[in-house]
Amino acid sequence: MKDQLKKIIDSTLASLISQQRLPEEISSIEVKLERTKDRGHGDFASNIAMVLAKPTKMNPRQIAGLIVDALPPHELIDKVEIAGPGFINFTLSATARQQVVAEVLKNAGQYGLNDYGKGHKVQVEFVSANPTGPLHVGHGRGAAYGSVVSSLLKAVGYDVHREYYVNDAGRQMDILATSVWLRYLEKCGEQFTFPSNGYRGEYVFDIAETLKNQHGDALLHPAAVVFEGVPTDEPQGGDKELHIDGLTNQAKKLLGAELYRQLFDLGLNAILDDIRNDLAEFGAEYDEWFSERSLVESGVVDEAIEQLKAANMLYQQDGAWWFKSTEFGDEKDRVVVRDNGQATYFASDVAYHLNKFQRGFDQIIDIWGADHHGYIPRVKAAMAGLQQDVSKLKVLLVQFAVLYRGKEKVGMSTRSGEFVTLRELRDEVGKDAARFFYVLRGADQHMDFDLELAKSQSNDNPVYYVQYAHARICSVFRQLAERQLSWDQQVGLQNLSLLSEEHEQALLTMLSRYPEVVELAAITHTPHLLAHFLMDLARDFHTYYNAHQFMIDDINVSQARLTLITAVRQVIANGLGLMGVSAPQSM
RNA sequence: GCGCCUGUAGCUCAGUUGGAUAGAGUAUCGGUUUCCGAAACCGAGGGUCACAGGUUCAAUUCCUGUCAGGCGCACCA
Structure with a gap:
């Protein structure tokens, strides 16, 4: 929908340029089209006129007028208005708004997927905790975040390879x-x-x-x-x-x-084995478990060191071999081989990353705990030193979740054995709630994780809210069968024009936004956008549910409404699916 | 001391990468069920977007500085 509108604006601008009513040089400016926050502003708004004001030295409202006049009538567009300082607001036609329902039902589980990243291989490495003890709740955030980012990238067409780097040496x-x-x-x-x-x-x-x-x-x-x-x-x-x-x-x-x-x-x-099992039960799947020891024992680490030497990137001092990472912006040079002859962790990390590049990924994503941020410059430096295209490597940091037990802060240390394990959390909160909770916040946001809150099966947990919307819709159809009524999708689709209630219009908008949210969340690696979208969609549904009835005497309206909520159920299920959270029929 | 992240309602957090009157949840207060699941809905109050400058048609968003919190600054992983 958004793309179609964009094309219309682009071609209008092009024709204005060819008529010399707008200068040539503005053609490089990208048209920005956004969803409006306020229904009173229509469905989409473009700020193009305001952006063009400067280069054309014209009044933004004047430019807007020019564009609006040149805009051809289109079946998708009901109304175009100039508002505020020069926004161009588009209101979609009823037909355009309704078509999303048929689209959702036709594509079913595929609705929301696209091929944005088609043909691109991306590797996502996440968790990679040392196998020196069970995973704790801190790892849980990385596991949830990494697996949802992977699913999102897959959803927009990337060829995704999920990997766990096993530090089984050292x-x-x-x-x-x-x-x-x-x-x-x-x-x-x-x-x-x-x-x-x-x-x-x-x-x-x-x-x-x-x-x-x-x-x-x-x-x-x-x-x-x-x-x-x-x-x-x-x-x-x-x-x-x-x-x-x-x-x-x-x-x-x-x-x-x-x-x-x-x-x-x-x-x-x-x-x-425990970690594998734990992650599998948590819904974090992997394509490969990459062994550090295999790098060491097959000589790949030594090879990488030799390559650095050959590239004149190493020097010897105090009996150790140092990598000149300062030449690439790092704070200080780093030891690669200790004076006792042992390679450092950094050395095998260089080998591992070199290996990633050699495997031909278009994009390499490392998801690390925030405590490793100091590591980024040296790894990038090493890759630059080995003539790799560093722009392919993206390190995403997941900030710590500070644990609370009520008001009490919970300290954590693997060594001392005092920690809450991920398994304990799953046992008490459940996989769905834990995953949803973790992904609810942006990764770069320091998060307070209150165990009491998460463990209590209370409604404070937003996952229930979304799941309940899904279960509620399922329940409606159970009721329908009980009352020996039926639902005919075709009749429903033919009567979508009867969905004139404000709540229904809001739901239609939400459904059509879903693919945009998935794409944005995938590209910007921000799964919390999806979580928030699902909560908004669930809220719109609950509101609708409380305001109107679906099984009513007016057959046509009834069928249209049932068709609409079927589409809502589908989108909730799709969204929860991407998050690795179940969509229960009842709860 | 240096680097990274953060600072938005009492609390937990969003804010569509610079847009229109800054939003949710929760907590507080008040309401809703002869009706498809009340794990729901409706309404009210609650803000110097940490602070001070700057950039421009437009800043919560970008830049600089200050303050506060978290994390990191190994021949550890």
Whole structure:
């Protein structure tokens, strides 16, 4: 609808230019057409006359008059008016307004989709939490946001590849393996103080239990031997990092490479399986789980480092290899290989991103927690240094959700084991409410997540409001059957002109706005626009429901109304579907 | 100290990338059911859009500065 109107304006402008009534150079100016906020201003408004005022040195209202006079009569347009400082307001014809109903019903589940991004491959990486423990509610926001952004991009025609980057290499995983081993030793009867920097969560005990069941005493070493020569822990006046690293080295030495790997993999797989399962149940689907270790072990990380060296992007200092990221606007240069010869996390991230570029995506979207924002310049710098087109890489930051329990702020730390897991949240609030709640706010908005509110099955939760609208419409049709009445779509479509109530007009407008909302939400990566649209649509429906009846004696009006609400139900279902939220028949 | 994000109704947040009289939910107060689901609807009050400048036909929106909050500034991930 909007596109059709735009074309009409464009061609009118073109003809005015060819008649030399408007100067040539304005042809590059893009016509902007917006939905009006106020029904009194018609359906669409264009500010084109005001934009043209300056370059043409003419009065905006005068230009508007020129355009309006040149506008050919069109069946879609009922009325064109000049208003305010020079807005051109378009009011659609009744036929134009009604045609959306047939369109919705014809396209059904496809209504709202388009091929804006057709032929473009886009990769979306999200969550990518370290597999050192279960996902917590902080990850939930990234999961909900990432999966809805992916769905939206798919809806507007992109070829979307959803990916989870598994950090299954590196020091944190060693610490997890060490933690599991120590809990195992405890279960074998050894006594010692658990390291302050180890993972203390309940799940570590579970994995240790499995380890004991599978391997018996095979990994048992006396505590005295294990702790021999290990630097003291922080509470004893030492350094917690050196302490835990020392224990990891002991594990590797005492167990040997083979057994250590088995221990390591047991922890990794247990947690990764849990994360996979958790995300699947949360409705966050992935096309690929990309292993960091595979990059390391296949030599891709070393290759990337060599490429940087070859490009003269590295230099050696204090025994470490540094990347000249300051040359690309970063605050300081970054270490790629430590003085102990180990590659940093950054090194494998460079390799991973290089790999993404090499896979030929037109767009690469990274969705990160806001705490990683300092990372953006160095990753972009590395890609620039490796001659990649950095404009393809877009990093979207998801701000933190600050947890509250009523008025009480809830602290979170994976290490200490004190956190609310995503699974707990899902168990108590349900997938639908959790997803809707997360996506309700813009990603760059700091969000207050009140667990009490989300857990309470109260009506404060907006998802019920939208779902209820859907269920209510389903209920109307159940009533219809009960009363042994029928609905004939064709009769309804033929009588749409009888939908003259203001509430009905408002619903027609909402239905036709839906594709515009989906497209905008997709392109700007702002799924909350869709959530808000659905709440608005649900509100318009509830208002309509309370004001008018659908099963009435006037058959033609009745059929038209039933047809209208069928279209409303379809759009709600489509929108909720994109959000990964169910559209229940009853609730 | 530097960088990123944020500041809009008592509270939680929208505001169509610069448009017309700044909107919802919630809370408060008042109303609605012999009628398809009251998890709903209708109405009322509630604002110096943090503050000060600037850009222009037009600024909550863009720029600069100040103030306040969150996050980040490792040879950690």
